[in-house]
Amino acid sequence: MAPLTTHHHDGTAEEQDPAAEPAGTPVGRRVVLGVVGLGVVGVVVGKRVQSWVSNVLTPIQAADPTGLTQLVPAAGGFRIYTVTDSLPSQNAATYRLAVTGLVDRPLSLSLADLQAMPATSLVKDFQCVTGWRVPAVHWTGVLLAQVLDRAGVRPGAAALRFWSFDGAYTESLTLEQARRPDVLVAYDMLGAPVTRAHGGPVRLYVSPMYGYKSAKWLAGIEVTAKVEPGYWENEGYDVDAWIGKSNGRSDPAV
Amino acid sequence: MAVATRRSDPQGSEPTLVRFDRGERVLHWVNATLFAVMLGTALCLYVPALSAQVGRREVVKTIHVYTGLALPFPLLLTALAPRWGRAFRSDARRLNRWSGDDRQWLRSFGRDPGVRLGKFNPGQKLNASFTLGAIVVMIGTGFMMRWPQRWPLAWRTGATFVHDWIFLALVVTITGHIMLATRDRDALGSMVSGRISRRWARFHAPRWLEREEHTKG
Numbered sequence: 001m002a003p004l005t006t007h008h009h010d011g012t013a014e015e016q017d018p019a020a021e022p023a024g025t026p027v028g029r030r031v032v033l034g035v036v037g038l039g040v041v042g043v044v045v046g047k048r049v050q051s052w053v054s055n056v057l058t059p060i061q062a063a064d065p066t067g068l069t070q071l072v073p074a075a076g077g078f079r080i081y082t083v084t085d086s087l088p089s090q091n092a093a094t095y096r097l098a099v100t101g102l103v104d105r106p107l108s109l110s111l112a113d114l115q116a117m118p119a120t121s122l123v124k125d126f127q128c129v130t131g132w133r134v135p136a137v138h139w140t141g142v143l144l145a146q147v148l149d150r151a152g153v154r155p156g157a158a159a160l161r162f163w164s165f166d167g168a169y170t171e172s173l174t175l176e177q178a179r180r181p182d183v184l185v186a187y188d189m190l191g192a193p194v195t196r197a198h199g200g201p202v203r204l205y206v207s208p209m210y211g212y213k214s215a216k217w218l219a220g221i222e223v224t225a226k227v228e229p230g231y232w233e234n235e236g237y238d239v240d241a242w243i244g245k246s247n248g249r250s251d252p253a254v
Numbered sequence: 255m256a257v258a259t260r261r262s263d264p265q266g267s268e269p270t271l272v273r274f275d276r277g278e279r280v281l282h283w284v285n286a287t288l289f290a291v292m293l294g295t296a297l298c299l300y301v302p303a304l305s306a307q308v309g310r311r312e313v314v315k316t317i318h319v320y321t322g323l324a325l326p327f328p329l330l331l332t333a334l335a336p337r338w339g340r341a342f343r344s345d346a347r348r349l350n351r352w353s354g355d356d357r358q359w360l361r362s363f364g365r366d367p368g369v370r371l372g373k374f375n376p377g378q379k380l381n382a383s384f385t386l387g388a389i390v391v392m393i394g395t396g397f398m399m400r401w402p403q404r405w406p407l408a409w410r411t412g413a414t415f416v417h418d419w420i421f422l423a424l425v426v427t428i429t430g431h432i433m434l435a436t437r438d439r440d441a442l443g444s445m446v447s448g449r450i451s452r453r454w455a456r457f458h459a460p461r462w463l464e465r466e467e468h469t470k471g
Contacts, residue, residue: 023353025352027383044412080305082309197306
């Protein structure tokens with residue numbers, strides 16, 4: 001404080017200031033208000049502008065090997081979310097999917113076991129609850145219903161609990177939801193084996209629900225008597241995550 | 255030009271000026287730290303490759319959100335502090351007010367030799383005003399993104415859109431700010447020590463120097 005008190009930046013300077021050097025037009029205030037005003041306008045019309053930007057950029061992005069267009073806001077494309085320190089990894093050759101709980105035959109399926117089962121392909125959007133959507137993603141895998149049939153679900157079972165080999169993520173579905181024809185244990189995505197970032201070698205794809213239901217790095221399925229809320233559901237997200245009818249959102253169905 | 259002669263300044267004993275007092279310097283570096291945390295966590299949330307490397311999304315998100323909510327407090331506390339905020343308040347007034355010279359400086363891209371500026375040049379004024387507006391918008395849209403239940407869906411998408419683009423604009427302006435600061439060591443040094451040479455002021459802020467010498471009497 002010492003240099004201050006000995007210097008001129010004291011009371012007298014302050015009293016003179018408004019009339020002295022800072023005279024002139026208050027452009028600064030106008031810029032501040034202008035930026036705030038633009039922000040408000042952007043919030044109101046941003047959705048329309050965003051879909052326009054997205055339409056323009058999606059074809060460019062598809063042909064962009066650098067991935068730089070991914071950094072443009074609203075350019076579309078996947079955002080990679082993980083809940084643990086880093087991307088978990090498992091070798092496709094040694095990978096096993098456990099099916100346990102209220103089943104007649106607990107299973108430990110290799111990737112080859114899954115690929116030997118009847119394959120189902122879907123071309124459907126991936127809709128995240130935070131708002132982004134990737135159109136027309138190509139998915140291939142085994143219907144979850146067929147995996148359940150192979151294990152034999154016992155009477156008294158009503159739900160499934162899924163866990164990831166990241167050691168933290170869990171998810172849930174009712175048996176009725178799990179048996180839908182658009183719910184896959186997926187091993188191909190975007191026309192190639194599911195990558196590590198996207199949850200490979202095997203992940204869930206629950207087409208009619210928000211992305212957090214589509215657990216990545218799927219390690220096991222436990223058949224349970226009742227629904228046990230998963231990772232994000234314990235953080236307040238809806239357990240029944242129907243796209244457009246949950247989490248206070250109204251996105252069009254996939 | 256000033257740069258070339260500065261180091262062999264024969265009048266090195268000329269008393270220096272206080273450019274930023276302690277309150278302003280503390281505020282600047284607190285803000286810089288908060289911005290760095292915001293930017294680091296933002297990149298981890300936003301750039302797919304980084305998200306994949308860092309993970310722990312909810313921890314990163316929590317740090318980002320609460321650092322953002324903390325952002326206005328150093329500014330407000332400094333603005334309201336009677337003695338501590340005095341120099342900040344008069345500099346805020348200087349940043350707000352534009353003179354004819356400021357306009358001419360901007361029109362000539364800083365090349366008109368007849369222009370005589372005050373303590374801050376119009377680039378600094380624009381940067382300060384934009385950043386203040388951006389802070390307001392980022393906190394508002396960030397709030398809508400973090401606590402989305404009460405807003406219509408279209409606005410929530412709009413808030414994300416605005417938050418993303420202002421983020422990019424801030425990356426540009428902050429990068430520019432840092433680059434210009436590292437190119438003018440005297441100016442950068444004055445944000446550490448508070449003091450600046452009269453030679454610098456004569457070249458960059460002649461009207462300010464005039465006033466300072468006049469006030470000092």
